[in-house]
Amino acid sequence: MIVSSILGLLVGVVLGLTGAGGGILAVPALVFGMGWTMQQATPVALIAVAGGAAVGAVEGLRKRLVRWRAALLMALAAFPCTFLGVHSAHQLPQRWLIGIFAAVMLLVAARLLGGARRNAEPATESSMALARIDAKTGRIHWTWPTAALIAAIGAVTGFMTGLLGVGGGFVIVPLLRRYSGVSMHGVVATSLMVIAAVSSGGVAIALLHGAVLPLPATAWFAGATAAGMLLGRRLVKTLSARQVQYGFALVLALVACGLLVKSLAAI
Incomplete structure (x- = not known):
């Protein structure tokens, strides 16, 4: 239980530092740290990510940052795609x-490094904002193109959540920043709300597909992730956004290289 x-x-500290994207490290942490397959790690990671995201989402709701209509539409569009993602994950070979x-x-x-180098905050309203x-x-001015955009973001998020066991913040945050006029704080808060909902649905779907949760390890991992989320939210005040981006990008690149080695070794 100490390892988990x-x-x-x-994972929770990174989730707190990055606001929404740190959940992508949950599955690799369990694959490397616990020696599990991705299918075993996915539901445990989603429980932890859902709990950590819920902590941040509650804070966002309290500060009135969550765009709840957009979050609801994304979640509704995500659920059927999450089912498709989980089914695909069980059909694909581990490697x-x-x-x-x-x-x-x-x-x-690569996206994080590009953003850190530009070192510029996207305009609140751009010509590309749908x-x-x-x-x-x-509030968001709702039109059919707006609804289609939000639903499409939710659908992609749901599929990636089911396929890889990730929260989906790396999908929601850059797309909302690029194609909406929502502030960065609002984007992150809305993303955390969607992640909490979709990850919870992903766990239920994974269980329906026969996934088995090791309850003690799951409880310790999820509890520690929530605690780390709170710690990360405190630490983020001491670091610049550029430092967080560079550090997170480096960690992702190193972990990705480790996964590639593991994938090639399985051939």
């Missing part, structure tokens, strides 16, 4: 899943 607690604490996961981590790392903010009400 340490792993959960580390393919590991290879796909590593590729996704490398893409996220989900615009009403200047009078401060």
